[in-house]
Amino acid sequence: MAGQLDITFEGYRDIEDFEDEVDGLPLKTLHRLARALGLSVLYILEGDATDRPIRSISFADFSNAVAESVRASGGDADAWGDRAGWDVVPLLRDPEEIWNCCVEGLREIGHAAGIDWRAALPE
Secondary structure (H helix, E strand, O other), X not given: OHHHHOOOHHHHHXXXXXXXXXXXXXXXXXXXXXXXXXXXXXXXXXXXXOOOOOOOOOHHHHHHHHXXXXXXXXXXXXHHHHHHOOOOHHHXXXXXXXXXXXXXXXXXXXXXXXXXXHHHOOO
């Protein structure tokens, strides 16, 4: 499985052994894991007790919502990112950079922008 995820064996063991390790995985790795297991990313993160957000959004829509929040707070993406706790400049330049964002970062960025981060998770 480690090879399918393009991570080390030790890294994969950490995912197996420590529940919170998935929060630090890049979204692209978590998506690979979900596909290999035949599950959704949301299911891996929250189990079956969670309802999928009513409306899914694209990475571009997520990025646009963050950009709008940045504009509403004065337009300084670096300052906004400092308040959110994550550098958002890469995902503002290219929404596909969300694939490189860890779950924890996506969650906190979404919260800071006032959007449901789960809506941007791939199926």
